[in-house]
Amino acid sequence: MEIKRNVLLNPGPSTTTDTVKLAQVVPDICPREKEFAELMRTLRKDLLKIVHADPEKYTSVLFCGSGTINIDVCINSLLPAGKKILIINNGAYSTRAAEVCEYYGLPFINLKFPVDERPDLAKVEQVLKENPDIALVHTTHNETGTGILNPIREIGALVHKYGAVFTVDTTSTLAMVPIDIEKDNVDFCMASAQKGLMAMTGLSFIIGNKAIVEQSKDYPKRSYYCNLYLQYDFFERTGEMHFTPPVQTVYAAVQGLKEYFAEGEQAKWARHTRVFNAINEGLDRLGFRQVIKPEWRAGLVSSAIYPDDANWSFEKVHDYCYERGFTIYPGKISTTNTFRLCALGAIDEQDIRDFFVVFEEALKATGVTVPVKYNA
Numbered sequence: 001m002e003i004k005r006n007v008l009l010n011p012g013p014s015t016t017t018d019t020v021k022l023a024q025v026v027p028d029i030c031p032r033e034k035e036f037a038e039l040m041r042t043l044r045k046d047l048l049k050i051v052h053a054d055p056e057k058y059t060s061v062l063f064c065g066s067g068t069i070n071i072d073v074c075i076n077s078l079l080p081a082g083k084k085i086l087i088i089n090n091g092a093y094s095t096r097a098a099e100v101c102e103y104y105g106l107p108f109i110n111l112k113f114p115v116d117e118r119p120d121l122a123k124v125e126q127v128l129k130e131n132p133d134i135a136l137v138h139t140t141h142n143e144t145g146t147g148i149l150n151p152i153r154e155i156g157a158l159v160h161k162y163g164a165v166f167t168v169d170t171t172s173t174l175a176m177v178p179i180d181i182e183k184d185n186v187d188f189c190m191a192s193a194q195k196g197l198m199a200m201t202g203l204s205f206i207i208g209n210k211a212i213v214e215q216s217k218d219y220p221k222r223s224y225y226c227n228l229y230l231q232y233d234f235f236e237r238t239g240e241m242h243f244t245p246p247v248q249t250v251y252a253a254v255q256g257l258k259e260y261f262a263e264g265e266q267a268k269w270a271r272h273t274r275v276f277n278a279i280n281e282g283l284d285r286l287g288f289r290q291v292i293k294p295e296w297r298a299g300l301v302s303s304a305i306y307p308d309d310a311n312w313s314f315e316k317v318h319d320y321c322y323e324r325g326f327t328i329y330p331g332k333i334s335t336t337n338t339f340r341l342c343a344l345g346a347i348d349e350q351d352i353r354d355f356f357v358v359f360e361e362a363l364k365a366t367g368v369t370v371p372v373k374y375n376a
């Protein structure tokens, strides 16, 4: 079977291998069969290995949904009665977590920092000290909206010093940036199958501390479909997802995981780094400025600022590239007009060189001056 290969430079879903795509073509199976439960049991165990989690202490729980379901589940399930949540917020994805708190009517502190800066740890500690009722702290590892990497190990050390639980949105780092759940002081991390695992959309998972999940059995139940303990307990007792799993997506995730281990943690991260460096070189050569300073970049997302050129049109450049098999993506910052180029997926530096040939053509074809210009 010939499948057209597109190079996706958007922040997920990412370019997949044909073997992952084809892993979905399987005989029909009822997911309540033992064979399928066995597949998920192995998948849950293997997911722990990505973050070097000790299976005695950690568990993984699968959900049917995009990555946002993990944020929803963690926030609504892990807050004891009478306690408060702290969101350390320097971007769009932590803002999403704050919105989850609002929707559930949960007491929370939205500790905001500029989107192009790392959180100030002294301020984080001050808030923890002044609010002993904070039981849950949440932040984002790689703020995919800008590409800034947050210092989770340092934040986690503070969170634990003040006796709270630390949940981290690692959707855009897990299975790319090496993570060690225990050394990084993380109690719960999360991702969806279509990002670092380079599999399909529709399957998400949370990896976290088993004892805390079991404790949460007695916390207020705020959602029926999205409760962490209920899903965990059902998996432990039956091996199955509480409700119908995304069957074919699970097969693709199993294949993605197999390819992840075959490539290897370090080799895969080295490849993403090669791709990221090639993106930055290309942007630099064309004169583009970026939002996040180099030493703070997570190494996966470049946020380039729109040039000051009357002919610049993101849509036109996007369409030109899209027609030639390359997808670029708008930014997610309210104050600056940006677009993003991401190093996720089954791509390598040659794909980026090929992309920049097309991208430069697109600029010239639409009348944008190259190298691009900025007024100030």
Ligand SMILES: *Cc1c(COP(=O)(O)O)cnc(C)c1O
Pocket: 011, 012, 066, 067, 068, 069, 093, 140, 142, 143, 144, 169, 170, 171, 172, 192
């Ligand atoms: C992609 C992503 C998500 C999930 O977004 P969905 O639209 O639900 O797939 C959550 N957090 C981060 C940091 C992400 O990059």
